[in-house]
Amino acid sequence: MTGHAVDLLVLGSGAAGLAAAVTGAAEGLSVLVLEKTEWLGGTSAYSAGTSWIPGHRHQPDPAADVAEARRYLDVLVGDRAPRELRETYLRHGPEAIEYFERLGLRFWHSASVVDYHPELPGSGIGRALEPYGNALVAALYDQLTRRSGSVWFTARTAELPSSETGLPRKAGSRTCGGAFAGPASPVRTCRADGRRPCPAVACDLLLPRR
Numbered sequence: 001m002t003g004h005a006v007d008l009l010v011l012g013s014g015a016a017g018l019a020a021a022v023t024g025a026a027e028g029l030s031v032l033v034l035e036k037t038e039w040l041g042g043t044s045a046y047s048a049g050t051s052w053i054p055g056h057r058h059q060p061d062p063a064a065d066v067a068e069a070r071r072y073l074d075v076l077v078g079d080r081a082p083r084e085l086r087e088t089y090l091r092h093g094p095e096a097i098e099y100f101e102r103l104g105l106r107f108w109h110s111a112s113v114v115d116y117h118p119e120l121p122g123s124g125i126g127r128a129l130e131p132y133g134n135a136l137v138a139a140l141y142d143q144l145t146r147r148s149g150s151v152w153f154t155a156r157t158a159e160l161p162s163s164e165t166g167l168p169r170k171a172g173s174r175t176c177g178g179a180f181a182g183p184a185s186p187v188r189t190c191r192a193d194g195r196r197p198c199p200a201v202a203c204d205l206l207l208p209r210r
């Protein structure tokens with residue numbers, strides 16, 4: 001595997017990796033996704049793909065919803081994850097959804113869905129957005145391949161590629177291995193660094209740095 005230069009190399013074809021890949025491709029980067037299995041989508045392919053996005057545009061008062069969701073996450077997460085991570089999530093979640101909608105993905109507002117912990121302060125209703133047809137991975141793959149991005153299957157990556165190992169890295173690479181860890185909770189569904197829980201969508205927000 002030598003001599004194939006890309007601007008953005010993504011490891012793993014789950015929702016996190018494909019969202020990063022689609023973003024990179026939409027921003028004009030050449031993109032390659034390496035997937036270790038012969039299957040697309042990882043855990044994300046089993047998932048409903050529900051995105052928990054306080055303050056999205058279908059909420060009656062988006063700013064108030066974000067303020068309440070901040071209270072909810074403060075109680076639920078506390079100091080177990082960096083505050084700036086969830087601030088970024090709250091600030092950019094609606095923007096991320098709208099970005100993907102502009103690219104062609106479609107989500108519907110699941111208006112009656114109640115947060116997992118309705119007993120906590122700041123819990124809310126209607127924060128869930130669902131991908132049409134429960135097919136988030138397929139939709140992301142479609143958007144990626146429309147933009148000339150590609151996925152190589154059975155391409156397990158044992159170490160981050162570099163110019164020394166054959167795949168030159170020009171813009172960056174990122175892996176975000178998912179795990180459905182512990183009780184169902186939107187803040188425990190994704191591990192960005194293998195240790196600290198973080199919201200799945202925060203992992204999805206890999207914007208290419210120029």
Ligand SMILES: Cc1cc2nc3c(=O)[nH]c(=O)nc-3n(C[C@H](O)[C@H](O)[C@H](O)COP(=O)(O)OP(=O)(O)OC[C@H]3O[C@@H](n4cnc5c(N)ncnc54)[C@H](O)[C@@H]3O)c2cc1C
Binds near residue numbers: 050
């Ligand atoms: C039944 C079910 C329902 C769920 N419903 C929801 C939901 O509605 N909403 C929600 O937010 N979460 C949900 N989750 C959790 C959610 O699916 C995961 O948090 C999410 O899929 C993680 O995405 P990811 O892209 O980080 O990882 P994954 O989807 O697991 O993707 C990681 C990919 O990386 C590949 N990979 C691993 N190592 C390498 C390597 N060395 N080189 C190359 N490739 C590699 C894997 O093969 C895999 O394809 C659900 C989970 C389950 C099981």
